[in-house]
Amino acid sequence: MASSIVLLFSLLTFLSLSSITTADDKLSAYDALQTFNFPMGILPKGALGYDLNERNGNFKAFLNGSCSFSLEGSYQLKYKSTISGVISKNKLTNLSGVTVKVFFLWLNIVEVRRVGDELEFSVGIASANFPIDNFYECPQCGCGLDCDNRLQNDQVSSI
Template identity: 60%
Template sequence: MAFPSRILLFLTLISLPASSFAIADDERLSAYQALQRYDFPVGILPIGVIGYELKRETGEFSAYLSGTCNFPIDSYQLSYKSTIQGVISPGRITNLKGVSVKVLFFWLNIVEVIHDGDKMEFSVGLASANFPIDNFYESPQCGCGFACNHLNATVSSIWVSSDI
């Protein structure tokens, strides 16, 4: 590289806004690590996020799964579309799209998530529900939620018993 080219490259790099470097930093974080930077536990996203985009200036984000993701947790059924979008700020996600919960016989869109001390609040618009934050320290798995180890153990015991 010729000397004038190096100077031009140097001048170009120092003239870039600092936010460009911050965005590059975020691109190296996983979606789960980015959530933690905004004071959220990793367990509000299921295992299997394959990528995300985040505009730090506005908080607008998109997270991507390889397909839709459904699983039970307690008496609820949750569904994540392959693209989840919203606006994130410390302790708050608003304008959430792509996540729904089955309550009784109806699917309701979760539109807001708030981390408030030792609880997480999930809003479907007019109604909301609070859950202890320690329920979200681990990410659920598509298909089986948190009961996967139990299912794997059952499948293993079936294999073992069928081999006898």
């Protein structure tokens, strides 16, 4: 009888400890993207977390406020504080919360697909492909990937 109580106590202790560690072991938003074969650089720096329904792929990623920046001098992007959609291996669909400026219009990026070593971004009526290595680094709100040059230019102009 005493051994049954010890066994039951040990089992309950193990179950309670395993539930504590699973809460602490949640991946970052960037690591979660990589499990679906996406580079972390499709999200800007500073993602606070995410929610993911593993059964249907519905997700939400959370930033500390809205975020905007330019990439390669010609693409302006805006992220809302919450980005949502459906994620599966090599595919983000029903995306909301990310817009790109094309000429004079802001268009929603509604889908991102990984095709080999490229990412295809779709705004519904058109799409564009970019090499995946453009997305290995996370852009920063305000300055994108050119933050060091911007800082140096600001320092030079203040002299």
